[in-house]
Amino acid sequence: MKKTGKAHSNIALVKYWGKQDEGLRLPMNPSVAIALDEAYTLTTVEFDTKYSEDEVELLGEGFEEDEVEKVKKHLDRVRKIARIETKAKVVSKNNFPKAAGMASSASGFGALSVAASAACGLELSERELSVLARNGSGSASRSIPGGVSVWYTGETDESSYAERIDYPDEWNLRVLLVMAEDTSAKKVSTTEGMALSKATSPYYNLGVEEAKKNIERLKIAMNNGDWTAFGKVVEDECYRLHSICMTTTPNLLYWRGITIEIFQEMYKLREQGVEAFFTVDAGPHVHIVVRSQDVSIVKEKLEKINGIKTVIDCKIGPSAQVVEEDLF
Ligand code: PMV
Numbered sequence: 001m002k003k004t005g006k007a008h009s010n011i012a013l014v015k016y017w018g019k020q021d022e023g024l025r026l027p028m029n030p031s032v033a034i035a036l037d038e039a040y041t042l043t044t045v046e047f048d049t050k051y052s053e054d055e056v057e058l059l060g061e062g063f064e065e066d067e068v069e070k071v072k073k074h075l076d077r078v079r080k081i082a083r084i085e086t087k088a089k090v091v092s093k094n095n096f097p098k099a100a101g102m103a104s105s106a107s108g109f110g111a112l113s114v115a116a117s118a119a120c121g122l123e124l125s126e127r128e129l130s131v132l133a134r135n136g137s138g139s140a141s142r143s144i145p146g147g148v149s150v151w152y153t154g155e156t157d158e159s160s161y162a163e164r165i166d167y168p169d170e171w172n173l174r175v176l177l178v179m180a181e182d183t184s185a186k187k188v189s190t191t192e193g194m195a196l197s198k199a200t201s202p203y204y205n206l207g208v209e210e211a212k213k214n215i216e217r218l219k220i221a222m223n224n225g226d227w228t229a230f231g232k233v234v235e236d237e238c239y240r241l242h243s244i245c246m247t248t249t250p251n252l253l254y255w256r257g258i259t260i261e262i263f264q265e266m267y268k269l270r271e272q273g274v275e276a277f278f279t280v281d282a283g284p285h286v287h288i289v290v291r292s293q294d295v296s297i298v299k300e301k302l303e304k305i306n307g308i309k310t311v312i313d314c315k316i317g318p319s320a321q322v323v324e325e326d327l328f
Contacts (some may be wrong), residue, residue, distance in 0.1 A: 001046070001047065001118075001119050001120065001121060002044060002045070002046035002119060002326060003044070003045060003046075003114075003115050003116075003118035003119040003322055004042060004043065004044040004045075004115055004322065004323050004324070004325050004326050004327065005042070005043050005045075005110070005111040005112065005113070005114030005115030005116075005118065005320060005321070005322055005323070006040055006041070006042050006043075006111055006114070006320065006321060006322075006323045006325070007040060007041055007043075007106075007107045007108075007109075007110025007111040007113075007114060007133075007140075007143045007144070007320035008035040008036055008037060008039060008040045008107055008110070008143055008146055008317035008318065008320070009035070009036045009039035009040065009041075009096065009104065009106055009107040009143065009317075010033035010034060010035045010036060010106050010107075010139065010142045010143050010146075010149075010317075011033060011034055011036060011175055011177075011279065011281065011287040011289075012031050012032070012033045012139065012142075012237075012279070012281060013032045013033060013034065013218060013233070013234050013237060013279065013289070014029075014030070014031050014032040014211055014214050014215050014218055014233070014237050015031055015211065015237050015238075015240070015241040015281070016028075016029070016031040016138050016139060016151065017193075017194050017197060017207070017241055017244060017245075018194040018195070018197060018198045018204070018208070019138070019194065019195075019198075020153065022195070024135075024156075024157050024160070025134055025135055025138050025160075026153060026154055026155070026160050027138055027151065027153050027160070028153070028198075028208045028211075029153060029208050029211040029212050029215075030150055030151060030152050030153050030211075030212070030215055031139075031142070031150070031151050031211070031215075032148065032149070032150050032151075032165070032215060032218055033139070033142040033148070033149055033151070033162075034147075034148050034173070034175055034289075034316055034317075035142070035143060035145075035146035035147055035148075035149070035316060035317030035318070035319075036175055036177065036312075036314040036316075036317050037314050037315045037316065037317035037318065038095075038096070038177075038312050038313065038314040038315075038317075039094075039095065039096040039107065039177060039312060039314060039317075040094075040095055040096075040107050040111075040317070041092060041093065041094050041095075041104065041107035041108045041110070041111040042092065042093050042095075042111060042323070042325060042327060043090060043091070043092040043093075043108070043111035043112050043114075043115045043327075044090070044091050044092075044115060044326045044327040044328055045075075045088055045089070045090050045112070045115040045116045045118075045119040046088060046089050046119060046328075047084065047086040047087070047088045047116075047119050047120050048086065048087075048088070048089070049086055049087075051086075051087040051088060051089055052087060053087055054071075054072045054075055054087050054088050054089075054090070055087075055088075055089040055090065056068045056071045056072065056089075056090045056092075057090070057091045057092070058091075058092045058093070058094075058098070059091065059092065059093040059327065060093065060094070060098075061094075061097075061098050066189075070136065070137075071090055071112065073136075074109065074112055074113070074116070074135070074136045075088050075090070075116060077132065077135055077136075078113075078116040078117055078120060078122070078132070079120070081117070081122060081124075081132075082117075082120040082121065082122050084120055086120070088116065088119070089328070090112065090115075090116075091327040091328045092108065092111065092112070092327070093327055094107070094108070096177070096312060097179065105136075105137040105139065105140060105190070106137060106139040106140045106142065106143045107140075107143050108136075108137070108140070109133050109136030109137040109140035109143075110133050110140045110143030110144055110320045111320065112133075112136065113129050113132045113133040113136065113140070113144070113320070114129060114144075114320045114321060114322060115322070117129065117132065118322045126144060126145060126163070126319065127161050127163070129144045129320070130142075130144040130145065130151075130161035130162045130163070131157060131158055131160065131161045133320075134151070134160060134161065134162075135157075137190075138151070139151075141160070141161055141162040142162040143320055144161075144162060144319060144320045145162050145163050145164045145319050146164070146316075146317050146318045146319035146320065147164040147165075147316055147317075147318070147319070148164065148165055148166075148167045148316065149162045149163060149164050149165065150162060150163065150165050150215070165219070165222075166222070167222050168222060168225045170225070171225075171227060171291050172291055172292035172293070173289065173290075173291065173292075173315075173316055174289075174290050174291070174292050174295050174313060174314060174315060175287050175288065175289055175290075175314045175316075176287070176288040176290060176295070176298060176299065176302070176311055176312070176313055176314070177285065177287055177311065177312040177313075177314060178262060178285060178286045178287070178288060178302060178308055178311050179285050179308065179309040179310045179311070179312070180256055180258045180259065180284040180285050180286070180307060180308065180309060181258070181307050181308065181309045182256040182257070182258060182284060182307060183283070183284060184256070188252060190282050193245065193248070193252050193282060196248050196249070196250070196252070197244050197245060197248040197252070200248050200249040201244050201245075201247045201248045201249075202247060203243060203244055203247055204244055207240055207241075207243070207244045210236075210240055211237070211240065214233050214236060214237055214240070217229070217233045218230065218233045218234075221233060227275060227291065228275060230277075231275055231276075231277035231289065232277075234277045234278075234279050234289055235277050235278060235279065237279065238278060238279040238280050241280075241281075242254065242255065242280065245282070252282075254280065254281075254282050254283050254284060255280065255284055256284040256307075257307070258284065258305070258307040258308065259280060259284050259285075259286055261305060261307070262278060262286045262288075262302070262305065262308075263278055263286070265301050265302075265305065266278050266288065266298075269297070269298065269301060274294050274297055274298065275290075275291075275294070276288050276289070276290040276294055276298045277289045277290070295313065299311060299313070
């Protein structure tokens, strides 16, 4: 059977950076993310005896060898659940550049989990899909429910999954994904980077405790509809993640000049009463969390800055699902 899955990228507001169990991909702390409607992956999977080996292709940019291996390993997980040995063909496409810190692994493993499980006739629940996606890439667990979601640390494979949480609708939340031209940061995989941070950053354990507190602060701000308090947590979390990264050996410096320039522009806007907040994952690109009323003024500001490749304007994205758009 051939099936196509669609899953959206997500940006972490409270960040995941490190595992308590490497094998099971159980995170050190819970995390919260927003799914992005304009950044997604489509993946078509077909299991058929006509394939003697798994065939894996990413349209446009192509996969690196290690990425192909990760996809095949994920197919093995699905085959194990379905109790089959049939090989598969996988074709995938991102509608946004597969660049550092753009969470293509989140939407990628989200779409692959949905497509591969459907293609071998499995009917997994959202929670089961989130667990499956997590095994491919931690942040992918949050691309399954979409919306604003929390990924629980869990103590077993089945108990570490993501589900949606409420947020104030009246915020009309938008995320501007600001892609930097300078992507020269040295490529260390997130898996490797996290393990290095856990092993070497003197602030690592402190950071984990902070993240747990920040989840509570974020929830309180959302319950109270307090946008300013919400934004403060978002930026605190950005600095928390990157202070851990920067104090890792070797130092993981994901920011570029443009990254900091955008931070400074957001501070200036705030002085004028426009509350837009920044956050950054493992790359130089900036995500700006803003209410719809302020989108145009932030965009105008960004247009004046050199070194930005493109700005993608996103609303909160939906859950991952099977779609009728086969790629082969
Ligand atoms: O799941 P991974 O390996 O793509 O790691 C994601 C790590 C961050 O994007 C930096 C933080 C997060 O919570 O998404």
